[in-house]
Amino acid sequence: MLPFIYAAAVANRFGPQDSSTAFCLFLLSNVSYSPASHGSSISAAIPAGIAAGCAVLVLLAAYAVWYYFIHRRRRKRSWTQSRRQSGPLSDQIGASTTLIKFVFDDIRAATGNFSRENIIGQGGFGNVYKGVLSDGTEVAIKRFKNCSAAGDSSFSHEVEVIASVRHVNLVALRGYCMANTPMEGHQRIIVCDLMPNGSLHDHLFGHTGSKLSWPVRQKIAVGTARGLAYLHYGAQPAIIHRDIKASNILLDENLRPWWQILAWQDMHLKACRM
Known part of the structure; x- marks a missing residue:
């Protein structure tokens, strides 16, 4: 900074030796200009300026x-607090549903030990059984084939x-069961x-004996x-259904269609896997 101030004094029409110039630049009065003393003061100020700059x-x-x-x-503390408040995605979703985690013995009892007489559907990933819960509610129970514990977390999350x-034409899940049995x-x-x-x-190709009228087919x-x-x-x-067929379209007592979303392997959670 000092060389610039000195250059400004030289450029002044009175020159750096004029007392008014010193007063204008440094607010100093009655100062006599001496080149030798000025040079020594500059050389003494340089180390001080360097030390001050280093300190800054x-x-x-x-x-x-x-x-x-x-x-x-x-940021880490706020992220931890938000995680504690909201929880993982599966916890958030689980809190918004009424899914029941069934005990395997209850499922076995509801299906008569998975009796063949209670099979109401068969597919490449498992059989669907008609079951009756302890409170008398009739349910459809799908039992998957060739399972391992490695995919349990993904299974529970997607379920x-x-x-x-929730939709008027989608079958709602009641619950699920994961168990490791010795037999x-x-x-x-x-x-x-x-x-x-x-x-x-069943109505189009089976032997139910019922004939669907054209208005019912349109509905x-x-x-x-x-x-x-x-x-x-x-x-x-978004849930991409990858097994669109007539056997996955269920009909209620009013012949209203319901998409069966029992087949977990036939689904693809698009947003969760992008």
Whole structure:
């Protein structure tokens, strides 16, 4: 800074030796200019200025380090508090559903020890059984094949997500069961309400003896499309149904169609896996 001030004094029309120049620049009066003393004062001021600048830089560096660690600690603390308040995604979803975690013995009792007489549907991933709970409620129970404990966390999470979906044309899940038994091995089971009129496949290709009129077929087609459109575009996260067929369309007592979302492997949670 001193060389610039000196340059300004030289550029002044009175010159650096004029007392008015010293008063203008430094508010000093009655100062006589001496080149020798001026040079010695500048040379003495340089080390002091360097020392002061270094001190300022050290202070700024210390402040920057302090601010970084304090800010980082605050961010970590706020993130931890938000995690404690909100919990993981599965906990948030689980809190918004009424899913029941069934005991395997209760499922076994409801299906008559998985009696073949209670099988109402068969697929590549397992059988669907008609079951009666202890309170007399009739349910549909799907038992998956070839399960292992490795995928239990993913299974429970996706079941919770599917259970949080609500639509007039989607079968709601009641609960699920995961168990490791000495005889049957690892088990994964899901439970939902039983549709009294079976599947659309039974009415179109089975031997039920019922004939669907064209207005009823139109109602089934429109309801089926609405349920599928909600799964693909309305649900958050989007659920892509990967097994669209007549056997997965269930009919209630009024022949209203319900999309069966029992087949966990036939679903794809689009938003959760992007």
